[in-house]
Amino acid sequence: MSKKHHKDVPQEKDFTGGMIHSASCSYVGSTGEKELDDKIMQWAKSMDHDGNFCLLAEMLTTAVRLTRGAVTQGDFKMMNRALKEMRISSEVFYPYRKIKKVGIFGSARTKPEEVEYQTTVKFAERMREEGFMTITGAGPGIMAAGNEGAGKDFSFGLNISLPFESSANSFIINDEKLIDYNYFFTRKLSFVKEADAAVALPGGFGTMDEIFEALTLIQTGKALVYPIVLLDAPGGTYWKFWNQFVEEHLMRLGLISESDFSLFRVTDDIEVAVKEIVDFYSNFHSYRYIGDKLVIRLQEKLDSKAFAKLSKDFSDIVKSGEMTQCGALSEESGEEELAVLPRIVFRHGRNDFGRLREFINAINLAKTAKN
Missing domain, CATH: 3.40.50.450 (Rossmann fold)
Incomplete structure (x- = not known):
């Protein structure tokens, strides 16, 4: 298989670009019964192998609440079928x-x-x-x-x-x-x-x-x-x-x-x-959000003149502060595969994504730094 025009993509592909909140047990919620909540958390920890026990506990809690809430049998079947289809899709891809x-x-x-x-x-x-x-x-x-x-x-x-x-x-x-x-x-x-x-x-x-x-x-x-x-x-x-x-x-x-x-x-x-x-994808690799920071990963770092021009031409998409070129941020520690890629980081207002597309186009056309 040819790999001429693509690089390895993140193993954990988040198509929202990091806009989904990180897994946290504070989001698990409750079934309404503390004893049952404790059992669910204990079971989730025993079954988990990838550090996702909080998410697993939250899904189990949601399922229990569905059985006790204002949900018809038809709704329950639909939700179950939808989750099953999503699971199968993930396994195939x-x-x-x-x-x-x-x-x-x-x-x-x-x-x-x-x-x-x-x-x-x-x-x-x-x-x-x-x-x-x-x-x-x-x-x-x-x-x-x-x-x-x-x-x-x-x-x-x-x-x-x-x-x-x-x-x-x-x-x-x-x-x-x-x-x-x-x-x-x-x-x-x-x-x-x-x-x-x-x-x-x-x-x-x-x-x-x-x-x-x-x-x-x-x-x-x-x-x-x-x-x-x-x-x-x-x-x-x-x-x-x-x-x-x-x-x-x-x-x-x-x-x-x-x-x-x-x-x-x-x-x-x-x-x-x-x-x-x-x-x-010639130089642009991927991006994600960390808070209000947009972290854009590149295949190769831009040279200083090209980056300066880019920063000036696209200052309108920066909410506050300035663009910087840097390495991986500490918040990206869980993405080891991407650690070697250079970054462009700035605070983004999360609007005008057509303009963001124009920025990515400009990144791909900009001159890269010589090794």
């Missing part, structure tokens, strides 16, 4: 956690002879050559094209149970990386959580839903910034007209910001789409 992945969306109605299908096959092939695995919805049409282009070894299929789509496509069926979901929301969580980029070909309501979901989560800071590419077949106008709608209605009415257009790229060129994704 875990062995491949250090390999970058691209999610591909598009119409299930696209036929193999259509140019959009062939465009998807070629794009997935190119991403495989760049060392990326592909995640699709496992169905027919564009989804099948994505799995065909990536090949089974480089494919995941997130299949949703629908009355009018009986099984997964032939390129992913019976593969160990095929996951069946009953709920769209658990399936969508896996798409956003596990992907390092998203690419959409022309599609219907489902495609619109997935793209707007990803854009909303990134725009609001609820998920990490990553590349979103809206890919047409050569000469296609599907996404051009979509972009025109966004410009003429959302932007003109002041419903989005100009920098939000930096969160996605519209193109009908496969190589432009591939470059958009690969270049995003």
Whole structure:
């Protein structure tokens, strides 16, 4: 497997960038019975092997309270099924956690002879050559094209149970990386959580839903910034007209910001789409929040002049203080794999994530320090 364009990613991948509070027993809560609380904590400590006993105790406490609260049997079944689907997803993706992945969306109605299908096959092939695995919805049409282009070894299929789509496509069926979901929301969580980029070909309501979901989560800071590419077949106008709608209605009415257009790229060129994704990770590695500090990890440190220019050009995203280049912070002690990476650290207001995307682009274009 080629590793030319990707580095090892954190073993513990937090797609929220550290916005979820650290595990603490102060969040466990209570069943209402101290004796039972003590038993749950004792049992959680005896079962835990990774220092997550507080989280385990909290989950057990929540489960007990569900059985005693205002929860119907239907709600209880739904919560249980959702948790089970999330567990299965994590188990399937875990062995491949250090390999970058691209999610591909598009119409299930696209036929193999259509140019959009062939465009998807070629794009997935190119991403495989760049060392990326592909995640699709496992169905027919564009989804099948994505799995065909990536090949089974480089494919995941997130299949949703629908009355009018009986099984997964032939390129992913019976593969160990095929996951069946009953709920769209658990399936969508896996798409956003596990992907390092998203690419959409022309599609219907489902495609619109997935793209707007990803854009909303990134725009609001609820998920990490990553590349979103809206890919047409050569000469296609599907996404051009979509972009025109966004410009003429959302932007003109002041419903989005100009920098939000930096969160996605519209193109009908496969190589432009591939470059958009690969270049995003050329020097930028990852980021997380520690309090109000944004910690951006790089593959290579920037030289002093390039960093000074970057600090000046993007002073508007600094809430207070100044940007600094440094090593790993003490609060990152639990992430040994990332300790060697240089950092850019500053206080961030957690808004205007389109501007943050522009900052990441600038990092990738900036000159790095010579060893």
